[in-house]
Structures are given as C-alpha cells and as structure tokens.
Amino acid sequence: MRRALVTAAALAAFGLAAPAMAQSADSAEDDLDCALFTALEAGKTNDAETRNGILYSMLYFIGRWEGATGRKIEVVMTERALTDAAARSDTLAGKCAARMMDFGDRLDKLGSRLEKAGR
Numbered sequence: 576m577r578r579a580l581v582t583a584a585a586l587a588a589f590g591l592a593a594p595a596m597a598q599s600a601d602s603a604e605d606d607l608d609c610a611l612f613t614a615l616e617a618g619k620t621n622d623a624e625t626r627n628g629i630l631y632s633m634l635y636f637i638g639r640w641e642g643a644t645g646r647k648i649e650v651v652m653t654e655r656a657l658t659d660a661a662a663r664s665d666t667l668a669g670k671c672a673a674r675m676m677d678f679g680d681r682l683d684k685l686g687s688r689l690e691k692a693g694r
Contacts, residue, residue, distance in 0.1 A: 601639075601674065602643075603639075603640050603643035603644050605670065606636045606637075606639040606640040606643065607636070607640045607651060608660065608663075608667055608670060608671070609632070609636040609667070609670065609671035609674060609675075610633055610636035610637045610640055610648065610652065611652060611656055611657055611659075611660035611667070612660055612664065612667035612668065612670075612671050613629050613630070613632045613633035613636060613671065613675070614633055614652065614657065614660075615657060615660055615661055615664065616629050617629040617630050617633060628679065629675075631678075631679075631682075632671075632674075632675045632678060632679070635678050636671075636674075
C-alpha cells in the first residue's frame, strides 16, 4: 500500500494521469529516457517519501536499460544527456508516468502477496 501511495504522490507531483502501457512495447531507448527523466524529477522534490518513490522507478528503468544493452548507465547518464532530458521533460513525463504507475502497482501487489505469505 505504501508503495502505491508513493507512486501516486510522485505522479501527482508530475500532474499526470495516463493509462498503463504494455512493457513489451518499450525499447531500451525508452528505458534510458525514463531513467534520465526520473533522475531529474527526484532532484526537484524536497519530500523524502516522494523522492524515494521516484528513485525506485529510476533504478527500475536503469536495470531494464542495462539488462537490454549490456552497458553501464554511467556511460550515458551524463550532464549533457540530463540537460537534453530536461528540455524534453513534458514529453518524457507523458511517456514515463504510466510505466512508473504500473511498476508501483506491481510492487504493491507483490508486497501484499508476500505479507500474506508471512514473508
């Protein structure tokens, strides 16, 4: 439940609501864009819980990107890339918000199942 609230707070901070998109349609480039976007958004909030929710999403996108490309994120998450992502933040917000919400919902459901199983 807490993760869903964190995700909802993060999305409220973006001022977005979008339907969930299928993961299979997302490319490694989409994952990189969302990793950059979430890195920027995490730095904009002073609320620790919201920032943590955004950082969980950033780590998710980084893991997907590194897994798909076999490359290290520090090679591409440069100041120039972050500046470019900042210029595209409105577009990236729309592109990434639904994916963040989907990830948060799935984590919330997993947590509930594990809690019920006594783990």
